[in-house]
Amino acid sequence: MADHAGALQAFDFEFDRRYQPLLRLAGVTPSTAQVVVGRGPQGVLRARFGPWLLTTTxxxxxxxxxxxxxxxxxxxxxxxxxxxxxxxxxxxxxAGVCVRFHEPVGALAGRDRLPHPGMTVTVADPNGFAQLLRVRAGLA
Known part of the structure; x- marks a missing residue:
């Protein structure tokens, strides 16, 4: 996995076919669910899960x-x-990846109503996502 300067790296969710009908009812499909990682301390971590969105630096x-x-x-x-x-x-x-935050971030009930100290996502490449996020967040 190349780590190009300034690049955004996208990670798709791994959908288990057994749960796709239930997820579709909630508006979550392969085309509406993805995690994106930017580069550097002012880069972005953005998780879209159907109608829900979590974004932080x-x-x-x-x-x-x-x-x-x-x-x-x-x-x-x-x-x-x-x-x-x-x-x-x-x-x-x-499998999934748990990301802990210094400052809680809102997603389910809006940005300010119920901030979350962490997020777990079940992306298709959990090890690759975790490794890239550690590097780009300066943890590795």
Missing amino acids: LDNVADVTVGGPYRAHRVVGPHLSLADRGVTFGTNTR
């Missing part, structure tokens, strides 16, 4: 970890963790 990224497998009822669809207010945008149970 890369200097707000505190930690990046790969996790999984998950239980479907905890990850598939847009989810709010009652334990820590983290947001999950999930399309499969195999």
Whole structure:
């Protein structure tokens, strides 16, 4: 994976066919779900999940970890963790990437109403996404 200066790198979600009908009802399809990573401390991390959008700068990224497998009822669809207010945008149970933020960021209930200290996304290339995000956020 090349890391070109100034480039935006896009990561698609990995959709498990079993959950696609449910996700489609929520407006989440392969064409409406993607994570984009910019470059440098003023770069961008943007996760679009159907009608939901989370956007922050890369200097707000505190930690990046790969996790999984998950239980479907905890990850598939847009989810709010009652334990820590983290947001999950999930399309499969195999693997995902948890991104922790220095300053919480809103997504599910708007930018200011319920900010999330972290986000989990189930992209198709979790290791590649995690590695690139660590490098571009200055964590590696």
